[in-house]
Amino acid sequence: MSAAREEILGRVREALGRRAGAPPATVPATARIAPRVPAAPDAEIEQFLTEVRKLSGVAQRLPNRDALAGALAELVRIEGVKRATLWSTPELTAWDVAGTLRALGVELVSPQAGKRTVAQCELGVTGADGVLPETGTLVLRSDGERPRVVSLLPRVHLAIFTPQALRADLHQVFAEAKDSSYAVLVTGPSRTADIELTLTLGVHGPKALYAWVLEGA
DSSP, X not given: OHHHHXXXXXXXXXXXTOOTTOOOOOOOGGGOOXXXXXXXXHHHHHHHHHHHHHTTOEXXXXXXXXXXXXXXXXXXXXXXXXXXEEOOOHHHHHTTHHHHHHHTTOEEOOGGGOHHHHHTOSEEEEOOSEEETTTTEEEEEOBTTBOTHHHHSSSEEEEEEOGGGBOSSHHHHHXXXXXXXXXXXXXXXXXXXXXXXXXXXXXXXXXXXXXXXXXXX
């Protein structure tokens, strides 16, 4: 196996005009992508919401916590939510997301209840450690209070975050996440296409994605 590997690498070197042990070639300036320069926050939020909607997601701006409570009630009604699981972050606790869901008659399930039990929840609620306006992407880092099963197993994923979650591009995201053991990048609901390119939502993840920007938190 080692001899075959060296033979393959030798052919690659020959094709590139390189020799074994030579220092890496300098990356030309034209191959480097400059960091993205963000627009004003209001424009960044609108671009993010637009991109999420293009991906079959539901995105909106919420002016305050009263609007958040009303939006949760509407989501529970539309999606027929009976059970939900959520992160236990300070932000979601401060916004009393759990209390609002309980008041709406939703049963709350612990993210540690087991994958099968969590997957039976209609709704998983998370925050966002970053959002990328250019692609409508949510950045979710994982730890004890932010289990990744919350965003991956329930039928509906709801992400609630403030404008402070805006990030310019992946340069910034990767720099912030370099010490994280795990991170998920979510761009729209789960999509799967068969050999005939028939698109289906929700086969390998949430069927619906809601992204709410809470501005008056």
